[in-house]
Amino acid sequence: MSANTVQNGKRNVLRVENVTMQFGGVIAVNNLSLEVNEGEIVALIGPNGAGKTTTFNCITGVYEPTNGEISFYDQVIVRNHPTGKMKKLYAGENKDLYTRAALRSPEKGAHGDGKRRSVKVLRPTPDQITKLGIARTFQNIRLFKSMTVFENVLIAKHVRARQNIFTATFRLNYQEEKRAREECLALLEEQGLLPMKDDLATSLPYGLQRRLEISRALATNPKLLLLDEPAAGMNPQETQELADFIVHIKNKYNLTVLLIEHHMDLVMRISDRIYVQDFGKLIAHGTPAEVQNNQRVIDAYLGVVEDA
Amino acid sequence: MDKLQKRKKLIITAAALAALFIILWVLEQILPANAMLFVVLKKGAIYALVAVSMNLLNGFTGLFSLGQAGFMLIGAYTYAIFTIPLEYHDSVYQYFNGGIIKFTVPVFAALIMAGAAAAIFAYLIGLPVLRLKSDYLAIATLGFAEIIRAFFQWDALGPVTNGSNLLRQYPSFTSVLFPFAVAGVCILLIVLLINSSYGRAFKAIRDDEIAAEAMGINLAKHKQLSFTISSFFAGVGGALLAMYQTTVQANAFKSAMTYEILLIVVIGGLGSVSGSVLSSFLFIAASEWWLRFLDADTYIGAFKVPLLASGFRKVVFSVIIMIVVLFYRNGIMGDKELSAETFGGIRRFLRKRLGRRKEEVTK
Amino acid sequence: MEFISSNLQYILTGISVGGQYALIAIGYTMVYGILRLINFAHGDIFMAAGFMMVYLSATLPMYIALPLVVLITVLLGFVVERVAYKPLRNAPRMSIMISAIGVSYFLQNLAWYVTSGLAKQYPAIPWISDSISIGPATTKIVTVITPLLTIVLVTALVLLIKHTKIGMAMRAVSRDFETSQCMGIKINFVISITFIIGSFLAAVGSLLYFSNYPTVTPISGAMPGLKAFVAAVFGGIGSIPGAVVGAFIIGICENIIKGLGWTTFSDAFTFALLIIILVAKPTGLFGEKMTDKV
Numbered sequence: 001m002s003a004n005t006v007q008n009g010k011r012n013v014l015r016v017e018n019v020t021m022q023f024g025g026v027i028a029v030n031n032l033s034l035e036v037n038e039g040e041i042v043a044l045i046g047p048n049g050a051g052k053t054t055t056f057n058c059i060t061g062v063y064e065p066t067n068g069e070i071s072f073y074d075q076v077i078v079r080n081h082p083t084g085k086m087k088k089l090y091a092g093e094n095k096d097l098y099t100r101a102a103l104r105s106p107e108k109g110a111h112g113d114g115k116r117r118s119v120k121v122l123r124p125t126p127d128q129i130t131k132l133g134i135a136r137t138f139q140n141i142r143l144f145k146s147m148t149v150f151e152n153v154l155i156a157k158h159v160r161a162r163q164n165i166f167t168a169t170f171r172l173n174y175q176e177e178k179r180a181r182e183e184c185l186a187l188l189e190e191q192g193l194l195p196m197k198d199d200l201a202t203s204l205p206y207g208l209q210r211r212l213e214i215s216r217a218l219a220t221n222p223k224l225l226l227l228d229e230p231a232a233g234m235n236p237q238e239t240q241e242l243a244d245f246i247v248h249i250k251n252k253y254n255l256t257v258l259l260i261e262h263h264m265d266l267v268m269r270i271s272d273r274i275y276v277q278d279f280g281k282l283i284a285h286g287t288p289a290e291v292q293n294n295q296r297v298i299d300a301y302l303g304v305v306e307d308a
Numbered sequence: 309m310d311k312l313q314k315r316k317k318l319i320i321t322a323a324a325l326a327a328l329f330i331i332l333w334v335l336e337q338i339l340p341a342n343a344m345l346f347v348v349l350k351k352g353a354i355y356a357l358v359a360v361s362m363n364l365l366n367g368f369t370g371l372f373s374l375g376q377a378g379f380m381l382i383g384a385y386t387y388a389i390f391t392i393p394l395e396y397h398d399s400v401y402q403y404f405n406g407g408i409i410k411f412t413v414p415v416f417a418a419l420i421m422a423g424a425a426a427a428i429f430a431y432l433i434g435l436p437v438l439r440l441k442s443d444y445l446a447i448a449t450l451g452f453a454e455i456i457r458a459f460f461q462w463d464a465l466g467p468v469t470n471g472s473n474l475l476r477q478y479p480s481f482t483s484v485l486f487p488f489a490v491a492g493v494c495i496l497l498i499v500l501l502i503n504s505s506y507g508r509a510f511k512a513i514r515d516d517e518i519a520a521e522a523m524g525i526n527l528a529k530h531k532q533l534s535f536t537i538s539s540f541f542a543g544v545g546g547a548l549l550a551m552y553q554t555t556v557q558a559n560a561f562k563s564a565m566t567y568e569i570l571l572i573v574v575i576g577g578l579g580s581v582s583g584s585v586l587s588s589f590l591f592i593a594a595s596e597w598w599l600r601f602l603d604a605d606t607y608i609g610a611f612k613v614p615l616l617a618s619g620f621r622k623v624v625f626s627v628i629i630m631i632v633v634l635f636y637r638n639g640i641m642g643d644k645e646l647s648a649e650t651f652g653g654i655r656r657f658l659r660k661r662l663g664r665r666k667e668e669v670t671k
Numbered sequence: 672m673e674f675i676s677s678n679l680q681y682i683l684t685g686i687s688v689g690g691q692y693a694l695i696a697i698g699y700t701m702v703y704g705i706l707r708l709i710n711f712a713h714g715d716i717f718m719a720a721g722f723m724m725v726y727l728s729a730t731l732p733m734y735i736a737l738p739l740v741v742l743i744t745v746l747l748g749f750v751v752e753r754v755a756y757k758p759l760r761n762a763p764r765m766s767i768m769i770s771a772i773g774v775s776y777f778l779q780n781l782a783w784y785v786t787s788g789l790a791k792q793y794p795a796i797p798w799i800s801d802s803i804s805i806g807p808a809t810t811k812i813v814t815v816i817t818p819l820l821t822i823v824l825v826t827a828l829v830l831l832i833k834h835t836k837i838g839m840a841m842r843a844v845s846r847d848f849e850t851s852q853c854m855g856i857k858i859n860f861v862i863s864i865t866f867i868i869g870s871f872l873a874a875v876g877s878l879l880y881f882s883n884y885p886t887v888t889p890i891s892g893a894m895p896g897l898k899a900f901v902a903a904v905f906g907g908i909g910s911i912p913g914a915v916v917g918a919f920i921i922g923i924c925e926n927i928i929k930g931l932g933w934t935t936f937s938d939a940f941t942f943a944l945l946i947i948i949l950v951a952k953p954t955g956l957f958g959e960k961m962t963d964k965v
Contacts, residue, residue, distance in 0.1 A: 018526075060522065061521075062518065063520075123379075125521065125526070125527070125528075126518075126521035126522055127521050127522075127523075127524045127525055127526045127527070128526075130521075130522060130523065130524035131524050135522070138518075138519065138520055138522075142516050142518060142519035143516075143519070144511065144512050144515040144516060144519065144520075145515050145516070146511060146514075146515055146579070146643060147508075147511060147512070147515065151508060154508060155508055155509065155512045155520070155523050155525070156523050156524065157505075158505050158506075158508065158509045158523070158524070158525060159523075159524035159525060159526070160524075161503060161505060163532060165501070165506050165537075168499070168504040168505045168506050169497065169500045169501045169504050169506070171500070171504070173505070177505060180505075215524065217522075218525055220523060265437075334908050346784050349760060372765055372768070436946065437946065437949070437950065437952040439950075440949055440950075440953065442764060442765070443707075443764070443768060443889075444709075444949055444953060446709070446768070446905075447709060447900065447901075447904065447945065447949075448945065448946050448949050448950075450897070450942075451901070451941075451942030451943075451945045451946050452946065453944070454897075454938060454939060455939040455942050455943060457939075458935050458936055458938055458939035459939065461935055462935050462936070463935070467746045470730070499851035555791065562890075562893075563893070563897075564776075564779075564890070564893070567772050567776060568776075570769065570772060571769070571772070571773065571776065574769050578765075584837075617784070617787070618787055618788070619780065619783045619784035619785075619787060620784055622780035622783060622784065623777070623780050623781050623784045626773065626776050626780045626781075627777065627781070629777075630755065630770070630774070630777055631771045633766070633769055633770050633773045634754075634755065634758055634759070634770065637759075637766055671763060
């Protein structure tokens with residue numbers, strides 16, 4: 001599974017390997033592997049309930065995957081193998097691939113090259129993932145509802161600032177604070193949200209709330225941006241604009257983008273590559289053109305006619 | 309422009325506070341020391357501090373904790389234990405051979421120690437319980453408060469805590485300026501914190517934990533911070549309460565006390581510091597002073613006014629509270645703060661109302 | 672064996688108190704199962720039942736007073752729900768919990784007003800207050816019948832929930848509030864029934880509980896209420912058998928601790944147990960796991 005670090009001259013940003021997420025007896029994500037390279041826009045599509053958002057939650061630390069490994073810029077950030085009750089319950093594949101013993105042994109392990117690596121189980125919390133440089137938006141918009149547009153963005157700067165609770169309380173961090181405010185104002189200006197900066201975030205129209213959520217994610221200075229159905233509830237016109245917007249911010253901030261989306265025109269237009277997930281499993285992968293003509297994808301979306 | 313306005317606001321606030329202290333000082337010179345007003349002001353200031361500290365946790369961080377009485381107890385005891393003058397030890401600790409603490413510390417040091425002791429306990433308690441969600445957290449903190457209460461009454465700790473007996477003879481205050489100054493400084497610190505970057509992080513956690521985490525905010529660390537700081541000030545508040553009462557006993561710090569503070573916070577508005585302060589004074593004034601007449605048997609001529617009897621005040625009072633809880637769920641202030649603009653707003657509102665009246669009259 | 676015989680008195684009391692806690696705990700667990708509300712006022716309804724008995728038995732013969740106490744308590748539970756909780760159905764969970772605390776505050780103050788803050792002597796109920804000796808221990812009959820009565824009532828309740836239409840509605844509502852509303856279940860009716868059952872059991876529990884104590888005070892309900900709630904959490908909130916098992920365990924442990932001479936810590940022990948359970952296994956002994964959707 002181990003791929004070259006550099007593909008077509010691009011660095012590998014995100015590598016998900018054999019990730020399985022099992023809740024009780026339900027396998028939401030089944031042995032999923034995918035890669036995203038620097039500067040790409042990659043889409044993850046699939047019917048409802050295919051496990052796309054769960055995959056995002058595994059990458060961002062909201063869930064601890066039951067099994068598998070996730071790397072960011074070639075550094076392992078998440079790694080787990082079935083433990084405790086899951087040892088018995090686990091019904092996915094590659095059960096023993098990421099145990100300590102397997103990672104130590106040169107033949108059996110996930111990286112069969114015999115090199116010595118850390119064998120630790122890694123279960124970071126979402127904030128640690130964000131600090132590494134992965135930002136996300138949510139399927140159902142999650143803005144801070146009692147805060148203004150400006151404050152929503154400003155929150156992202158909290159962890160980046162050099163300060164502690166004493167310097168913050170006694171305003172000894174005023175330089176940091178000033179810089180954070182200026183950065184946020186610049187970002188809002190750039191996103192066209194400056195005129196409503198003092199409005200309550202939830203008072204914005206739906207489309208702008210989506211945009212604010214993306215702006216907020218950008219304010220954490222990410223390298224990789226995960227967008228969970230950014231066009232949900234938008235009309236074709238708005239979807240069009242959003243597509244341009246995503247490409248624009250990608251270029252402007254040197255981002256890599258992984259997105260979940262149901263609007264196929266958006267997906268087909270802006271993605272470099274597409275992964276298709278169904279019932280937790282990856283069923284297809286390729287360029288937009290390849291995926292469009294893949295029979296399994298068509299079956300997954302439209303259903304299969306059973307022979308009588 | 310913005311800066312100028314900020315400075316202007318600051319000056320107005322400082323002037324208002326200075327005026328308040330001068331008025332209090334003048335009042336103390338002209339009114340008798342046992343006037344009901346001073347009881348209300350003293351107790352109100354103390355409750356204001358405790359309510360604001362609870363609001364920091366419940367209103368601003370969204371952590372529904374019911375441990376306040378426990379932390380106040382720790383503060384009250386820490387203060388009392390370390391300030392009882394040595395010459396009184398034999399009479400206070402009469403069942404425990406004069407106790408084992410053989411030194412005292414100055415009042416201000418003891419106040420800080422009171423806060424610190426509560427904060428340390430809170431930190432330790434927070435490690436396991438802050439992972440719990442909403443009502444589970446509430447019941448766990450309530451449980452800890454009860455455990456603390458039992459612990460301080462334990463005979464084996466008698467040489468320090470005097471078991472289930474009273475602690476007394478420690479330094480107290482007479483002037484209303486003292487609780488106002490201490491509570492004022494503490495509340496000011498809390499306000500500074502709330503308006504800082506950390507305060508914003510707390511509010512983010514309250515609004516949406518998952519989104520806050522996605523913004524890089526370490527939930528465990530920030531909840532722990534809020535919990536510990538809130539408890540620090542509850543501890544200081546407990547110490548002030550001990551000073552006010554001149555005696556202290558663990559049995560008084562029941563969960564009913566926490567409920568009372570919670571109701572104050574709710575009436576003032578979850579997420580409003582000035583609301584908590586305002587409602588503390590209203591709460592204390594109503595329960596200790598204004599509704600007193602309801603407790604006295606009253607005769608108009610030969611006719612005895614029905615219902616009025618000892619305890620009726622509290623019944624009426626709890627009905628008022630229920631009305632607030634049910635029909636004015638956001639409390640007095642909602643999550644807004646009292647400021648110069650509020651007064652401006654009230655003026656505009658009144659003018660509009662009165663203006664309309666005039667129009668109606670002219671019609 | 673020697674431990675048991677020397678502590679028989681405490682164990683018997685423990686089982687009895689456990690049964691009484693169980694009757695209160697069911698009210699908590701059922702309400703929590705449906706409304707996700709810790710009904711802080713439940714302990715005070717239990718206390719109110721105690722006072723009603725004091726006042727009613729003073730003027731009425733026992734055979735009228737007993738059913739009347741139960742009836743009025745049920746009515747009180749019903750009214751509290753309608754007045755204090757129903758208007759907040761769509762409010763945040765914290766508001767309704769605060770309302771519960773408000774009701775508790777009100778009931779305690781009302782009781783204080785009515786009694787002028789004096790502890791009232793609880794009447795001796797014929798037969799169940801009589802003494803009986805079991806082996807070396809002497810106790811009241813109530814100690815023996817409490818666990819039996821508890822088991823009978825709980826069995827009846829479980830049957831009701833499993834096999835009747837209203838029971839099915841209750842299960843549906845506790846599983847998914849909104850969906851069951853869409854399926855045409857009259858939510859308010861189901862909730863009222865839940866409170867009625869809870870208050871009924873609390874009234875019975877109150878009759879049994881206070882028969883063991885000389886007096887009732889306005890704060891008599893607070894501690895047993897909290898302990899019963901702990902029992903409900905311990906057993907897994909929402910689960911009726913869980914609440915019963917939890918209540919018996921807490922009742923027995925608490926009395927053994929008293930027997931060992933640690934009376935100061937008998938209350939604290941309950942809460943320590945609560946915290947250990949919450950931290951180690953928040954779903955309790957029989958509870959189901961719930962996950963938040965992101």
